[in-house]
Amino acid sequence: MTRTIPTAAGRRPRVLLLFGGRSSEHPISCITAAGVLHAADPERWDVVPVGVAPSGLWSHGEVDAAAFALDGGELPAVPEPERPVSLRARPDGAVELVGGDGEDLGAVDVVFPLLHGPWGEDGTLQGMFETLGLPYVGCGVLSSAVGMDKHFMKVAFEAAGLEVGPWETVTDRQWRRDPEAALARAGALAYPLFVKPARGGSSFGITKVESPEDLRAAVEEARRFDPKVVVEAGILGREIECAVLDGRAGDAPRASLPGEIVVKGADAGHQFYDFEAKYQDREAAQLSCPAELPEEEIERLRSLAVRAFEAVDGAGLGRCDFFFTPDGRWVVNEINTMPGFTPISMYPAMWERTGIAYPELITELLELALERGVGLH
Template sequence: MTATPAPEAPSAGARPRVLLLFGGRSSEHPISCVTAAGVLHAADPQRWDVVPVGVARSGLWSHDELDVAAFRLDGETLPEVPEPEAPVSLRTLPDGTVELTAEDGSSLGRVDVVFPLLHGPWGEDGTLQGMFESLGLPYVGCGVLASAVGMDKHFMKVAFQAAGLEVGPWETITDRDWARDPEAALARAGALAFPLFVKPARGGSSFGITRVSDPADLRAAIEEARRFDPKVVVEAGIVGREIECAVLDGHASDAPRASLPGEIVVKHDEGDLQFYNFQAKYQDDDAAQLSCPAELPEEQTRRLRELAVRAFEAVDGSGLGRCDFFHTPDGRWVVNEINTMPGFTPISMYPAMWERTGLSYDALISELLDLALERGVGLH
């Protein structure tokens, strides 16, 4: 079955109307807000009519006046979408047109495509994508299945293994595991080689992640991860360089494209920074530096770009994805994860890698929107 075409394309000369959706109910709410600021600033106003809509912590949508362009992460207070006094929503008209509507049912104009910049659960995990599919509304990024698999670190690893990619040793602790027999869960996780990284299975932006060197600290680390997700993944630490690659879908039947690889070089200050955490990613410009292209032999660079595309296709990716790998001292590539909606903040890896591969920030945004409109919705 072919993709369902976008309903009622804009008339000749009209700019497609883009719903820029940000905020959301997850712990990554402030990251999403700042990402929206970056995209709003860079989107070509000659090509796109961008309408920002924030999703408050309650899940209600706000079209109130928001100074989106002023959102930043370096202030004392993280950016937040306020609870709306008059929530807005989407509806599909009989002719297939999708429009933004006010609480009283009045129209706030058509929507041609969505750029959903929500990270984490209730945004990046397939739930929102399913709503767009039901509405018949094209959207940027991965579909329902790829979004769900890419959000869940357990099933992501299973998909990678099925595609012949190497993944590191891990254990999954479900909510039921922890409720029934926490000691058995601790024993399974503790059998992995230390140090361990304990993570919420469906989280991101380093929220709830703990590096564990002492087995005595494992229980507390699991409880910390469970504050963000009742399902926890415990990974054995892997010795190797952390190198990433950005993937951008191809047009029509063209293969996905992979950027030059990038490497985050984290500055260790007397042992205080043990991994690439929230502060290093978003709040401290001096904590880490991007080396792109990463210093690798040409053959290894070529191999990584091939593996990144394979990882993207392993989860049935579309639109975009950032694939993270470990490069071990003996030359192996171990895939860590794929992020199906990577950040677009000024210091985010995904746009930075494409910038250094030759695709500018504003051109990347237009390319993603073009891909979304071309793909449409429905089965592919």
């Protein structure tokens, strides 16, 4: 179902820019919101920022989201609101933002949910938007959930014929019942291992494990962020990423030129592309886009990225991460259905170098959301 946007003189589609959230990626979401607020075309969109505090309460007008920045100081956060707001469906089918006292804060036409991690990127909020009949940027309920869970994501990739590296999943039940058996199973993988929260992002809780005696502590660290943990065998190869943007009117999804992040390494204090290298140390890594690859491999990767996007029934956007092995194989690592979207993040940077500037990318995503609408597709 596609929502019809009023076109009266001076009427711009009203965008609910949702950011913050309950996950550990709260500060990155805040930074992303600042980037979008500065870049969204004010003549095309009426953007209304709404922050989600760590408690889950929504806040409007109690924080200056445009001022958020990662400047080496305290990480930004949405404060707990004194007057929480929410969404409400009207009898005429429109959806409005309302204050806690029932105050009408105006209708909303589309949501840009810049939330990363659980309770935002995992299908939970997407289900609410579907129930309200409110279009939103990005993947739907199922694809968001699958894309958030590294275990089921890998299952979907394998079903689509994509090569996936060796991995083991340790559920909360397995760990509580028999942690030694879980460690033995995961420890049978080839080292080094990467131990990750199954439903996390921004490199929170990830540990590179070089020897078996360090595996238990790494699992416990990942479990601080998610009781379900994925343990992956390290893949020897270059880490190459590709941004995917949905097609218009049923056309095939589009893939950007591939990008490669080159991390300076242990001498700079980064064993892998961790949180600090991504967001706090601008000298720690460098983007090469297009990545230095033969033309035929670039086109092969772009095709595989689209296949990965379609494997999880993606919509709107996604960033697909691969390993390119020395023997010429492409091993898919993961898809991120709401990738970092700050002006310097990989997703918009790759599209910038492919020919779509950051403000244009924001407009394209919002128009795709309005075109797609809600409901079964």
